Amino acid sequence: MAEDRHERMTESETMTEPTRDAERVETRPVSLVTWTLATFDTALFVLLGVLAAHASGGLADLLAGLNTLVGVAVFCYLWALFVLAVRWVHGRVSLDSAGVSTLALHGTAAGSVAGVAFLLGLFAVALVPTLQSGGVRLQAVLLVLLIGVGVAAVVGGVVGLLVSLLDIAMYGLAGYLLPEAGHERVTEPPRQ
Amino acid sequence: MAALPIRTLHVLAMAVLVGGTTVLWYSYRSGAIASLAPAKQFEWLFWGGVGVLVFTGVGNLGALGPPGPGTDWGQTLLVKLLIVVALVGGSVVRTLLLVQASDREGTSVDLSPALRRTLSRAYGATAAVLLGIVILAEVLAHG
Numbered sequence: 001m002a003e004d005r006h007e008r009m010t011e012s013e014t015m016t017e018p019t020r021d022a023e024r025v026e027t028r029p030v031s032l033v034t035w036t037l038a039t040f041d042t043a044l045f046v047l048l049g050v051l052a053a054h055a056s057g058g059l060a061d062l063l064a065g066l067n068t069l070v071g072v073a074v075f076c077y078l079w080a081l082f083v084l085a086v087r088w089v090h091g092r093v094s095l096d097s098a099g100v101s102t103l104a105l106h107g108t109a110a111g112s113v114a115g116v117a118f119l120l121g122l123f124a125v126a127l128v129p130t131l132q133s134g135g136v137r138l139q140a141v142l143l144v145l146l147i148g149v150g151v152a153a154v155v156g157g158v159v160g161l162l163v164s165l166l167d168i169a170m171y172g173l174a175g176y177l178l179p180e181a182g183h184e185r186v187t188e189p190p191r192q
Numbered sequence: 193m194a195a196l197p198i199r200t201l202h203v204l205a206m207a208v209l210v211g212g213t214t215v216l217w218y219s220y221r222s223g224a225i226a227s228l229a230p231a232k233q234f235e236w237l238f239w240g241g242v243g244v245l246v247f248t249g250v251g252n253l254g255a256l257g258p259p260g261p262g263t264d265w266g267q268t269l270l271v272k273l274l275i276v277v278a279l280v281g282g283s284v285v286r287t288l289l290l291v292q293a294s295d296r297e298g299t300s301v302d303l304s305p306a307l308r309r310t311l312s313r314a315y316g317a318t319a320a321v322l323l324g325i326v327i328l329a330e331v332l333a334h335g
Contacts, residue, residue, distance in 0.1 A: 032232060032235055032236060032287070032291055033288065033291055035236060035239055036235065036239050036284060036287045036288065036291075037284070039239040039240070039242055039243050040239070040242075040280060040281075040283075040284040042243065042246075043242055043243060043246045043280050044277065044280060044281075046246055046247075046250065047246065047273060047276060047277050047280065048277070050250060050253070050273060051270075051273045051274070051277065054258065054261055054266070054269060054270060054273065055261055055270065057260040057261060057262075059253065059258055060257050060258050060259070060260070063250070063253055063254035063257070063258075064254070064257060066254055068194040068195065068198060068251045068254060068255065069194055071247070071250060071251055071254060072198075072247055072251060075243075075246070075247040075250070076247070079243055096292075170281075170284050170285055170288060171288050173285050173288075174284075174285045174286075174287075174288035174289040174291075174292055175288075175289075175292055177285065177289055177310070178289050178292050178293055178296075178307075178310075179304065179306035179307050179309075179310050180306070181296055181297075181304070
């Protein structure tokens with residue numbers, strides 16, 4: 001046991017910085033690109049919603065009916081769904097080699113599933129206690145849920161499509177702005 | 193009850209973002225950092241901070257009960273929200289640029305001056321926009 005620990009310590013001491021970084025990256029459940037794009041998509045989704053509500057003058061009424069802790073929980077749930085959706089897409093198609101249509105199709109599918117999962121999550125939290133107390137009829141809830149799932153799948157799909165197109169555009173823009181490799185690199189002149 | 197922790201978290205997240213981007217701007221500008229690893233580590237924190245800033249920001253708005261866009265306060269909030277959207281859009285390009293540069297450079301520790309200049313400008317611009325948002329937040333909080 002102690003030898004193992006010593007061996008591991010010696011290994012980590014001799015490991016170079018880039019090797020350690022690479023190992024750390026491999027052990028992470030999501031890549032930096034997934035984390036970045038998922039958070040970007042979530043933040044943009046919420047910000048555009050807030051912006052639209054504020055511009056129409058209905059933000060105060062909207063937020064007045066929302067408990068702070070419930071709002072935080074809903075945001076974190078939405079964030080987690082975006083991370084899972086983006087991770088699923090990036091696990092199947094690569095941003096730099098796949099075509100736009102392939103990425104958009106995967107984005108739409110992931111968005112649909114995420115939309116349904118979002119609705120079901122809200123349903124589970126909001127309606128199950130009411131159902132248990134017998135305040136609502138089960139048949140009526142199932143009918144509403146069925147229609148809701150269809151609407152959530154379509155809305156989620158449209159959001160997923162728009163978001164994946166935006167992500168592709170941002171990735172392309174970043175590649176365009178990246179300076180050319182090899183120019184101006186300070187290296188020693190070759191020895192004669 | 194939850195307003196004070198939410199506000200504290202909001203301020204702390206902003207402090208991390210302003211501090212981190214300013215340090216990276218200065219470090220790439222002066223040449224104190226010659227690799228992409230510190231920036232890549234910071235980007236994880238940056239996007240976590242952005243998420244925290246957004247939900248605590250909406251939480252703060254809920255606690256304040258914002259007036260409509262016709263008032264001075266509402267106009268300032270509108271400008272702040274638009275700048276935040278621009279910051280998030282600009283930051284995603286910066287992070288993806290960093291990731292693509294890292295994929296290209298591999299484990300090389302010798303950054304090209306052009307890439308160092310680009311990163312310095314990107315972090316400098318982010319820090320400047322963040323400071324602009326802080327000033328607008330001050331105006332919203334204290335008039």
